[in-house]
Amino acid sequence: MTVTFPQKGLPWLLLLPQLLVTAIFFLWPAEQALEQAFYQEDAFGLSREFIGLENFADLFTDPLYYQSMLTTLVFSFSVAIVGMSLALLLAVMADRVVRGKLAYQTLLIWPYAVAPALAGVLWWILFDPSMGPIALWLKTAGVNWNHYLDGNQAMILVVIASTWKQISYNFLFFLAGLQAVPRSLIEAAAIDGASPFKRFWTIVFPLLSPTTFFLLVVNLVYAFFETFGVIDATTKGGPGQSTTTLVYKVFDDGFVGLDLGGSAAQSVVLMAIVGLMTVIQFRFIERKVQYS
Amino acid sequence: MHNLKLASVVVGLSIASSGFAATQIEWWHAMGGANGEKVNEIAKAFNDSQDTYEVKPIYKGNYTETMTSAIAAFRAKQQPAIVQVFEVGTASMMAAKGAIYPVYKLMKDSGQAFDESAYLSAVTGYYSNSDGQMLSMPFNSSTPVLYYNKDLFKKAGISQAPKTWQDVESVSKKLLSSGVSCGFTTAWQSWVQLENLSARHNVPFATLENGFGGLKTELKFNGPLQVAHIEKMGEWQKNGIFSYSGRTNDGAAKFYSQECAMFTESSAGYAGIKRNAKFDFGVAELPYWEGKAKQPSNTIIGGASLWVLQGHSKEEYKGVASFLSYLSKASVQADWHQFSGYLPITKAAYDLTKEQGFYKANPGTETGVIQMTTGTPTANTKGLRLGNFVQIRGVIDEALESVWSGDVDAQTALNTAVERGNTLLRKFEKAND
Structure with missing residues (x-):
């Protein structure tokens, strides 16, 4: 049954605040970026020249742009996979805790309240090659930690810093998902003699798949678009370009380099990527997800 | 009731103060911490010295x-009305002709006495046009020097810097x-190890007088001198003489912890080093x-x-000028x-500081000034005026990092950086022509 309103105006009126917010904060800037991408402009906006697709041509003939795409993919999937597996592990264990459950769960959720840049600074201090406790400890363990020089180590650092925060968020959803799994199913399997491991993989995990799918989307979007604060505070995209993700590049070229046209062209490409990602995920992956 | 009274007093006060409101001048600046407090202090002293204008410093x-x-x-x-812009932004500001009010013109238009020869040319040269007229007012200028740990030097039996x-x-x-784990580290690698290296040896960093001669300038820092220096540093990174510590001045931590015995850093880093170094240190000129x-x-x-x-x-401009x-x-x-x-910008300020005995009481603080003022600046040592310079520095950072990690040899790395940098220069030329 569909709900109908007596007047035509009321639903629109109720929608209006949300539509306004969307128009002002999303559609208008997106339109501006789209327009800007076809112009070359000096920073102060004193002169402006239409250059057609030149900004895009520059972008797609730049080998570093492809490298940045690859970096973004490696980074995003690492953040999503590491963050989700650790959160799932913690959630499964937290689900079993009997005493002090609330305290345990609250503590695990805390990091989510830390601002990304702050999380970045925190890990940056811990891993500082000459005074960071973790770096010094690694040194005694025989690992020469210097993320200023080693691109892979820099990548590990930004993945850790970005993941740490996200674990809490994932944890919360996995925990809720676990609590929604009917006990009767698990008990029945237990009576049939299934081991705890088997019960998890054949019953709990498939039932968690809507949560997992949702989190995968959220985590990828997070890693793609919301981690530039962490990267800026830890590696600033370096060494070389080893931690320059697409979003960091937009920030760096636009905000620091004041190349508005080039940066806008990159944002347009990002918009296209997000659109594509959403379609792929919902068309192909969602089909395999069990919702009930 | 009490609150109402208070409110009326506040309203009354604000009306009263707006009655003879001074012309307000906003000054956006980037000085945090102790320097930021000092900026507020300077503005307050100016405001107290007269009542026609009020300068409002805002940290951005x-x-x-x-x-x-x-x-x-x-x-x-x-x-x-006033904004503080770092030296690498100079070319961008200068190219924005409709946006800026050149300082020499402002001073003339508002009838302020302004003698450009009173300023240290090594400082103002960076911010002047080809006719030697000052486009912006130098505020905080510094130059790279070498800090060294005297205690570690003594332990190793070294007597001279x-x-x-x-x-x-x-x-x-x-x-x-003698057991020290690193010889030296550097802050701001592009500024110290390439830009100032070139100036120190009177070698061009870019064509057309390092960009002072026009937007058609091209980068030149892949010459034999620069390549030899970067190659040597790459070698030193391997054998421990040099230790890379990031693009900004994070290397200070290595100097404080006595991991590195020497540190090439801005002369303005003096206060921080003095506060943090738990050892006797000296200041020498850039090698x-x-x-x-x-x-x-x-x-x-x-x-x-x-x-x-x-x-x-x-x-407002009258106020800015004064x-x-x-x-x-x-x-x-x-x-x-x-x-x-930071360096003094006028000869008078330098002389006054000398007179006050400051350099005697704080050995090392004069090094930067002396080094800055050796000889007359040439086309290669006047400064750099390059568009998109912020990004070019980023490109240089990447190139140098690839040498330090041993991935690429110095010549190839600098060639790539020059090539990528030139693309950025052409882009700037096109946008500002």
């Missing part, structure tokens, strides 16, 4: 954030064998390669200057120089 974050905010504000027609890079190498070897230059030339400056933006009233004159006063300059470690 780091250099990049301050410049970007000012540009965004200009586009929205909400720009401040290194003068040349050859000395740095031999001294470092002694230090390493040069013996045999590559007869006499080391002056180094170039870093730091920032104050730009006046268009779009304000005549009355504030800039106030800033240039010997007493104000000398105080700022002694407090912050």
Whole structure:
């Protein structure tokens, strides 16, 4: 049954605040970026020249742009996979805790309240090659930690810093998902003699798949678009370009380099990527997800 | 009732104060911490010295954030009258002819006495046009020097500070064998190890007088001198003489912890080092390669200057002019120089500081000034004027990092950086032609 309103105006009126917010904060800037991408402009906006697709041509003939795409993919999937597996592990264990459950769960959720840049600074201090406790400890363990020089180590650092925060968020959803799994199913399997491991993989995990799918989307979007604060505070995209993700590049070229046209062209490409990602995920992956 | 009374008093006060409101002048700056407090103090002293104008300093974050905010504000027609812009933003500001109000013109238009020869040419040269007219007012300028740990030097049996890079190498070897884990580290690698290296040896960093001659400039820092230096540093990174510590001045931590015995860093880093070093340290001039230059030339400056933006009233500009004159006063300059470690911008301020015995009481603080003022600046040592310079520095950072990690040899890395940098220069030329 569909709900109908007596007047035509009321639903629109109720929608209006949300539509306004969307128009002002999303559609208008997106339109501006789209327009800007076809112009070359000096920073102060004193002169402006239409250059057609030149900004895009520059972008797609730049080998570093492809490298940045690859970096973004490696980074995003690492953040999503590491963050989700650790959160799932913690959630499964937290689900079993009997005493002090609330305290345990609250503590695990805390990091989510830390601002990304702050999380970045925190890990940056811990891993500082000459005074960071973790770096010094690694040194005694025989690992020469210097993320200023080693691109892979820099990548590990930004993945850790970005993941740490996200674990809490994932944890919360996995925990809720676990609590929604009917006990009767698990008990029945237990009576049939299934081991705890088997019960998890054949019953709990498939039932968690809507949560997992949702989190995968959220985590990828997070890693793609919301981690530039962490990267800026830890590696600033370096060494070389080893931690320059697409979003960091937009920030760096636009905000620091004041190349508005080039940066806008990159944002347009990002918009296209997000659109594509959403379609792929919902068309192909969602089909395999069990919702009930 | 009580609250109502209080409110009426507040309203009354604000009406009263707006009755003879001074003309307000906004000054956006990037000075955090102790320097930021000093900036407020300077503005307050100016405001107290007269009652026609009121300068309002506003902290806008780091250099990049301050410049970007000012540009965004200009586009929205909400720009401040004065904004502090770092030296690498100079070319962008200069190219924005409709946005800036050149300082020499401002001073003339508002009838302020303004004698450009009173300023240190090594400082103002960076911010002047080809006719030698000052476009912005230097505020905080610094130059790279070498800090060294005297205690570690003594332990290794070294009595003298290194003068040349050859000395740095031999001294470092002694230090390493005495148990120190790294010879030297550097802050701001592009500024110190390429831009100032070139100036020190009177070698061009870019064509057309390092960009002073026009937008058609091309990068030149892949010459034999620069390649040899970077190659050597790559070698030193491997054997422990040099230890890379990031693009900014994070290397200070290695110097404080006595991991590295020497540190090439801005002369303005003095206050921080003095506060944090738990050992006796000395300040020496930036080394040069013996045999590559007869006499080391002056180094170039870093730091920032104050730009006046268009779009304000005549009355406000009068206030700006009188504030800039106030800033240039010997007493104000000398105080700022002694407090912050930035270079004095006038000869009078330098002389006053000398007279006050500050350099005697704080050995090492004069090194930067002396090094800056050796000889007359040449086309190669006047400074750099390159568009998109922020990004070019990023490109250089990447190139140098690839050498330090041993991935690429110095020649290839610098060639790539020059090529990528030139693309950025052409882009800037096109946007600003």
